Amino acid sequence: MDKLDGMRVFVQVAEQQSFVAASKVLGLSAPMVTRSVALLEQSLGVKLFNRTTRHVRLTEAGRHFLLDAKRILDDLEQAEAAASGLYSTPKGSLSITAPVLFGQKHVMPILTDFLMHYPDVEVRAQLHDRVVNLLDEGLDVAVRIGHLKDSGLYAIPVGNVNVVVCGAPSYFEANGMPQKPEDLVEHEIIQPSSVETSAIWQFETSKGRKSIKLKPRLSCNQNAGAIAAAKQGFGITRLLSYQVGEEFQDGSLLRILQDYELEPYPVNIVHLEGRRANAKVRSFIDLAVDHLRANPFINHR
Incomplete structure (x- = not known):
């Protein structure tokens, strides 16, 4: 198994937070997944996961490497798609998070519209009334209400709420x-x-x-x-x-x-990769920005 395959296995373990679950998604045996991650750690000279009998969690080095690994794999996927003339068609799995009620009322209609436009994309939506760390939880996009604290995120303002x-x-x-x-x-x-x-x-x-x-x-x-x-x-x-x-x-x-009333809270769409974001992320963000900036329940002044 080469390093790119090792990265794919690593990313899946990070997203599933389980070697066994990752093996089922990848169609590999659990020992093969464990060995692949061990070889990747050996080649990098760092520990990527903290393992217990119940949990698999990224180390600090693992969190940073996850971002780089996903970017490398996305770039490879885009290069392959461009070579086959499919670059403009979003494909693969998209993970997003939003506050519960905002997600139910205003994000889910965008997601269903997005899925109808792009039949080769699957979406995993996580609705939480807490700030979810995109990198730690393997998510692509978040809708955030409130002032942003994480300067490492790329943010697109869509309005504000009171x-x-x-x-x-x-x-x-x-x-x-x-x-x-x-x-x-x-x-x-x-x-x-x-x-x-x-x-x-x-x-x-x-x-x-x-x-x-x-x-x-x-x-x-x-x-x-x-x-x-x-x-x-x-x-x-x-x-x-x-x-x-x-x-x-x-x-x-x-x-x-x-x-x-207090000063309004800004509403932003945030993600990790800026202009390097892959086709499915860019396409979703473009659609979401259009929808939310036209939403009558969000202030646009």
Whole structure:
């Protein structure tokens, strides 16, 4: 088995986080996969994986080599495709991640559109309300909401979203509508812990940022649950604007305290490889940028 084959085996073990699972994907025996990685480590002079009886995890050297190995294999795949006249046709497996509700509402329609355009591509979508490390988890593309901390990523801005306070018309009819942040202490509060991790809500005022300490009677770790409770008229909640865009449109929720909202959060599509990204990644990003920049639930100012 040559070094390129060894790289292919290494990448599959890294993505599957298992020698046995990688052997099944590759159609090789588990001992052959183990030997291939051992020979690659020997030729490089570094340890690529930390192995236990339960887990296989990349070492720091392995994480860096994974990026280089994927780039080399992608370049080879593109060169072979170019030689056969297939370079412009995306092929292979694409892995993406996005926040749960944003993914369900706004990314999945893009993925199905992408798959219909490119029948030779398979997509693995991971929806998490946490920041997923692309390199560590073998992912190609992420949709990120918030300010980026990892300078090693290539980012394409598509707009921004606001943190909004809202409630049902029936609730405001029965309890009145808050006119300023301080008024919230007199109201029933629904706390969506994935958006607001603290019961101390921050607002912008003419005198600077103001903190309001609240006592939520209902806390929910899923945004959809907080939305459902708010629509039923139980109380007031605070979410990201895209999460309740449809409710604002149909009038089932009303946006309040808009003059006190915090600075919007940017929405970016991020990936690792810049202009060197392969055809399937470039094609997906192009399609996603077009869709998200036209999305009425994302601000584009």
